[in-house]
Amino acid sequence: MDQIIIKDLLARGIIGINEWERNSPQDILLNIILFTDTSQAAKSDDISSSVNYRTIAKKALEVAETAHRFTVEALADDIAQLCLKESGVLKVRVRVEKPGAARFARSVGVEIERSH
Numbered sequence: 001m002d003q004i005i006i007k008d009l010l011a012r013g014i015i016g017i018n019e020w021e022r023n024s025p026q027d028i029l030l031n032i033i034l035f036t037d038t039s040q041a042a043k044s045d046d047i048s049s050s051v052n053y054r055t056i057a058k059k060a061l062e063v064a065e066t067a068h069r070f071t072v073e074a075l076a077d078d079i080a081q082l083c084l085k086e087s088g089v090l091k092v093r094v095r096v097e098k099p100g101a102a103r104f105a106r107s108v109g110v111e112i113e114r115s116h
Helices: 019-023 039-044 053-066 072-084
Strands: 002-013 026-036 091-099 107-115
Touching (some): 026 072, 053 072
């Protein structure tokens, strides 16, 4: 299965369980791998024959910036579900990270896989 990769997409949104995390947006780092068949797009050289990563990136940013989730797990699932609604996406892997959330760690987060 082919993969379309959206790497290190930076959003700003409300996420977290602590009161101070709920007061102002913070960085949220998104990585998305879309599993699909790109053979038709390769033959036709036409984006309409493939999953449009720009469309998915825009929708993922909108969800991350407006969802106001308490957990990265819930946000990752929200993004996975929107990806699976796109025609041609058979499976998706989503990683959601909060940079600087834990002392001495670059980031913390989750990675999930979902499919039809």
